[in-house]
Amino acid sequence: MTCDDFAHRVDDLLAGDGTARTTAALGRHADSCCACKKEWQRVDLIRRALSRAGTADEPGATDVRRARERLRTALDRAGHPPIRFGKVTTPVGSVFIGLTEHGVCDLTFGQASEQDYRAALLRRAPEAWRDDVSLMPVAEQLAAYFAGRLTRFTVPLDLRQVTSFTARVLRETRKVRFGRLTTYGALADRLGSPGASRAVGGALGRNPVPIIVPCHRVLAQGGRLGGFTGGLPTKRLLLRVEGHQFSDPMPTLF
Amino acid sequence: MTTTRQTEAQNDFGLLVDTYQTEILRYLRRLTGDGATADDLFQDTFLRAFKAFSRLRSNPNHRAWLYRIATNRFLNHRRRGWYRVEVPLAAEIRSRTPSPAAIHERATVADTLRQAIAHLPKRQRAAFIQRQLHGFNYKEVSAVLGCTETAARANVYQAVRRLRRELVALRRTT
Numbered sequence: 001m002t003c004d005d006f007a008h009r010v011d012d013l014l015a016g017d018g019t020a021r022t023t024a025a026l027g028r029h030a031d032s033c034c035a036c037k038k039e040w041q042r043v044d045l046i047r048r049a050l051s052r053a054g055t056a057d058e059p060g061a062t063d064v065r066r067a068r069e070r071l072r073t074a075l076d077r078a079g080h081p082p083i084r085f086g087k088v089t090t091p092v093g094s095v096f097i098g099l100t101e102h103g104v105c106d107l108t109f110g111q112a113s114e115q116d117y118r119a120a121l122l123r124r125a126p127e128a129w130r131d132d133v134s135l136m137p138v139a140e141q142l143a144a145y146f147a148g149r150l151t152r153f154t155v156p157l158d159l160r161q162v163t164s165f166t167a168r169v170l171r172e173t174r175k176v177r178f179g180r181l182t183t184y185g186a187l188a189d190r191l192g193s194p195g196a197s198r199a200v201g202g203a204l205g206r207n208p209v210p211i212i213v214p215c216h217r218v219l220a221q222g223g224r225l226g227g228f229t230g231g232l233p234t235k236r237l238l239l240r241v242e243g244h245q246f247s248d249p250m251p252t253l254f
Numbered sequence: 255m256t257t258t259r260q261t262e263a264q265n266d267f268g269l270l271v272d273t274y275q276t277e278i279l280r281y282l283r284r285l286t287g288d289g290a291t292a293d294d295l296f297q298d299t300f301l302r303a304f305k306a307f308s309r310l311r312s313n314p315n316h317r318a319w320l321y322r323i324a325t326n327r328f329l330n331h332r333r334r335g336w337y338r339v340e341v342p343l344a345a346e347i348r349s350r351t352p353s354p355a356a357i358h359e360r361a362t363v364a365d366t367l368r369q370a371i372a373h374l375p376k377r378q379r380a381a382f383i384q385r386q387l388h389g390f391n392y393k394e395v396s397a398v399l400g401c402t403e404t405a406a407r408a409n410v411y412q413a414v415r416r417l418r419r420e421l422v423a424l425r426r427t428t
Contacts, residue, residue: 054387066293
């Protein structure tokens, strides 16, 4: 091995391309060449420092936990909070409920499996896990509502995922009291957008928390039921809970 | 059943973070040599990853994908005085009186190496760290840097030659 070879093979070694044979050959050359021996000692120092360099920056469990917490906060601030969810049995069948730290963010009538519901939540949330305990206050209010003991939901809501127009429609809808009814057109008037009943209907169709935001109290013109994400039988049943009789379905276009 | 499970796991960002958070934080700390900057880039990396995640269709290699985002965050990161805060290396070593304590000497060699790595141009630094400290082969380095394997290899070798030059003043004192 020439001294030139030696220099190149040292590069290989430090690039991680050397084998045990490379190391041995380099050592043999270093023993026979005074200049290269010094270099070889330096390389040895570098290699040993390199093997330690990895550990110097090793993040501890606390560092990782702190970084993870900061990431959760950053994602939450960007509108992607983690979601806890659970399943509640009601007279209108089982419903899935999603909850963020800020409040209820989703209520889905439960034909889907738990896995599918979780997968749907994970399309917008970084994390989703089942947590029935956190959901108890919501479950209790739902039970009280269906028993006729509760006329106004007080659980906090997290409606950040809807557009500002939908949010305005939902806020206005919350003002329709238990037992009262209104129409898409009347709601549009109250929002200062007369004639926007179709848009209001569309916004209500995107209501992420039906029952709690009582979009079932909003009907079409002329006493027709209009639409409902959970299906019209559910809408009818909810209205019956509130003292209205829609047992005989009115003819609708849908 | 298995397919549902797999879809679910692929869909699960939390699981992805659980799996790779320590490794990516370690990588960013090695790249930046600075815990606070590494933390910032960590947030940045996973925020970006989350935004792209739902559009990601059955990516077979999440690990390489995350390394690539982290590396791009690092390469695009500008910090005022980034190069100015670091001391001129060779001069400092020459003027330093050798410490008699072997432990101290060992720490000095490690510190010197860390500083020399911090002085490398960013792409070389990233390539060298991936190769030497994360055990990537050149194909993996090239995938993360978005270049050819030849270019990846060139970056690692340029880094090695530069490190050797920077560390020329190191002497064995034990």
